[in-house]
Amino acid sequence: MPRLWNDTIDAHRRAVRDATLDATAALVAEQGLTSVTMSRIAEKAGIGRATLYKYFPDVEAVLMAWHERQVATHLDHLTAVRDQGGSPAERLRAVLHAYAFMSRAKGNHSPGLSAVLHQGEHMARAHGHLRDFLRELLAEGVEAGELRDDVDPAELAGYCLHALGAATDLPSEDAVHRLVVVTLDGLRK
Amino acid sequence: MPRLWNDTIDAHRRAVRDATLDATAALVAEQGLTSVTMSRIAEKAGIGRATLYKYFPDVEAVLMAWHERQVATHLDHLTAVRDQGGSPAERLRAVLHAYAFMSRAKGNHSPGLSAVLHQGEHMARAHGHLRDFLRELLAEGVEAGELRDDVDPAELAGYCLHALGAATDLPSEDAVHRLVVVTLDGLRK
Incomplete structure (x- = not known):
């Protein structure tokens, strides 16, 4: 694959990852730790649950x-x-x-x-x-x-x-x- | 009730309590925190589960x-x-x-x-x-x-x-x- 394509994929992955972490931090701050679930994280980050599970197991x-x-x-x-x-x-x-x-x-x-x-x-x-x-x-x-x-x-x-x-x-x-x-x-x- | 009787009850309660705490500390040290249950604590302390629940809810x-x-x-x-x-x-x-x-x-x-x-x-x-x-x-x-x-x-x-x-x-x-x-x-x- 050309380098540019790899760079694009890397940037995309980083963006998904960052959005997930930001969403999680916001959820913890708003609703407390015990209310945080994978479904809520995915929803807040604006990604699908299946995508989220490709990045993080739990x-x-x-x-x-x-x-x-x-x-x-x-x-x-x-x-x-x-x-x-x-x-x-x-x-x-x-x-x-x-x-x-x-x-x-x-x-x-x-x-x-x-x-x-x-x-x-x-x-x-x-x-x-x-x-x-x-x-x-x-x-x-x-x-x-x-x-x-x-x-x-x-x-x-x-x-x-x-x-x-x-x-x-x-x-x-x-x-x-x-x-x-x-x-x-x-x-x- | 005479004072002596109350003293006896107090001493008994303290003894049960101490035995429970000692048993719990031993269980945590031996088997780790996640293995500790009310049943195992009662067994290790040599008291009934019902008695244990009179002292501690969980x-x-x-x-x-x-x-x-x-x-x-x-x-x-x-x-x-x-x-x-x-x-x-x-x-x-x-x-x-x-x-x-x-x-x-x-x-x-x-x-x-x-x-x-x-x-x-x-x-x-x-x-x-x-x-x-x-x-x-x-x-x-x-x-x-x-x-x-x-x-x-x-x-x-x-x-x-x-x-x-x-x-x-x-x-x-x-x-x-x-x-x-x-x-x-x-x-x-």
Whole structure:
């Protein structure tokens, strides 16, 4: 098949996939997790049920794919924040701020959704990407003499991700800023 | 009824309840969460199904009660650690160590169990008790001039609990000690 045709098919597949994930996210937000079925997803996405089943075997698979897309979007955003320049410590501060605000926004998930997503290997893999991203940034800061060097950057990355998870429960943006300051103070030499 | 008779009934009820929760924990550990049914719990606990249903309406209620008992046990332990004496900062260090090691042990839970337990109001209440406990200890440290006073102790308590949650994934006891050091450094003046 000519390349152009393959490109067209790929673009079509991506569009169906994206429409499905968008529809699912909307359904969960509107009606809660337990009301989501393959039929409703297909209807909301404007595709046939048979088509939907060619892409995903069940609702859980759709939710996992949706979450993977969310994580990828977040990583893209954090990468853009990191690449805005400054010393390693400045870039780390900017990234931790961005991550804390993401954690806070995520707090609006229905608890049932987290329950589904936290099962199995899926979340471990998603968190692994985030941790690797932070570990590299932390290692640069250690290298530059800006951060503590008595703890492995991989362990510091775990500390950061967990500590900033506290943002989920925080009532104000000021409180999120304070949480980032406290978390960063744990990383100082 | 005479008081002694009431005491006997209370003791009996507590014994049945404890036996039920122990049996359930054992079943989850042996066979996984999905295999747990009211019939199997009753059999393992050595009581009749009808009796079990007088105490708990369903498996989820048993799991919640089991988790509440776990949290109460943990809080008792943390209280004992706190009351071993020392300055507020020393007692805080001891409590955070104890909590980090608890978090690490908890990591052995089946993920399905966390999923059930994390749903609804239940976990929020359980965490509320822990947070209050830590907030008081942190407030003492701030009062004594040993800890940072620019962030509300309630926010610092949330930071501590989340940060120490990173212990779940840590491979060694040394790594847990390092996590506690890093977390405490975030609390310094």
